[in-house]
Amino acid sequence: MQVSVSCLKYSYMSEINEIGIIILIYKIRNLIKLKRSIKTIIMKRIALSIMTMGAMFFATQMHAQEEEIASAETTAEMVQEEFASVDVQELPEAVKDALSTDHANATVTEAWIKTMGETQVYKLKLDVEGETKKVYIDQDGSWVDMKDHSGSY
Numbered sequence: 001m002q003v004s005v006s007c008l009k010y011s012y013m014s015e016i017n018e019i020g021i022i023i024l025i026y027k028i029r030n031l032i033k034l035k036r037s038i039k040t041i042i043m044k045r046i047a048l049s050i051m052t053m054g055a056m057f058f059a060t061q062m063h064a065q066e067e068e069i070a071s072a073e074t075t076a077e078m079v080q081e082e083f084a085s086v087d088v089q090e091l092p093e094a095v096k097d098a099l100s101t102d103h104a105n106a107t108v109t110e111a112w113i114k115t116m117g118e119t120q121v122y123k124l125k126l127d128v129e130g131e132t133k134k135v136y137i138d139q140d141g142s143w144v145d146m147k148d149h150s151g152s153y
Contacts, residue, residue, distance in 0.1 A: 062148055085112055092139050
């Protein structure tokens with residue numbers, strides 16, 4: 001009877017070993033699938049990160065171009081806010097009187113105007129005995145020193 005008991009033990013043990021091996025094989029398969037799944041997830045995340053960085057780069061470039069365009073528009077507006085050309089004959093009498101008083105031998109060759117609030121400043125190009133001179137005067141005939149008002153006018 002002892003032989004049959006050992007045979008039973010061996011038979012039972014071999015079944016347990018076979019079941020253990022099958023379970024081990026399933027676990028290994030699951031680990032391989034999990035490893036592949038992890039690799040896939042990592043690759044997807046890397047690809048997504050690269051695409052995100054590319055999108056951010058292009059968005060930054062687009063923003064820089066928009067800033068350049070806005071800067072160009074602002075510059076254009078600033079130029080428009082600068083002095084505008086005006087006919088010399090249309091200068092106010094107060095300006096003509098101040099010119100005849102302070103610069104009697106000068107001839108106005110060109111004139112420009114700029115309005116700041118309620119004040120109109122005239123930029124005049126004078127020909128004084130063959131020399132060109134630029135002066136600034138307001139609509140009331142008061143001379144304006146542009147060094148003192150560089151931010152205002």
